[in-house]
Amino acid sequence: MDLILWRHAEAELLREGGHDLERRLTAKGERQALRMAKWLNQRLPASTRVLVSPALRTQGTALALGRDVRTVAALAPDASVDDLLQAARWPQAAEPVLLVGHQPTLGLLAARLLTGSEQAWSVKKGAVWWLRSRERDGQTEIILQAVQGPDFL
Secondary structure (H helix, E strand, C coil): CEEEEEECCCECCCCCCCCHHHCCECHHHHHHHHHHHHHHHCCCCCCCEEEECCCHHHHHHHHCCCCCCEECHHHCCCCCHHHHHHHHCCCCCCCCEEEEECCCHHHHHHHHHHHCCCCCCCCCCCCEEEEEEEEECCEEEEEEEEEECHHHC
8 A cells, every 4th residue: 555645835824813724835835735746646546545634734735736635634733643544544545545734743654654663753844755565475564665855846
């Protein structure tokens, strides 16, 4: 199973009295999302299930893909690693899953899958981490397929 983690692109700062879920992408964030969406669309199978946090900044990031997406409350900024894994149906899902979410949960998730423990790994704004689970010689392996940041596209 492929699990692609996409952190939302650069967003507005939280305004006094504002709500975190209402933060939108900045102009730079919109450019980051478009660059990364183009890269992803060249590689993602049509069967990829795209799951997005309800936050406006993740919605704006995913919009750049031009694909059908599903908003999942369990991917909100306060989500746990287990919430994300359950939403993705990791590692049993038959199709690739793209999660558009937040730090620190995405970094914690990547660390758990690659090392077996949650560590404070940083996923840069707008960046993608592409992980793959496979069976080999009766053992499950997790492979880091790619890490791509929008500033290198």
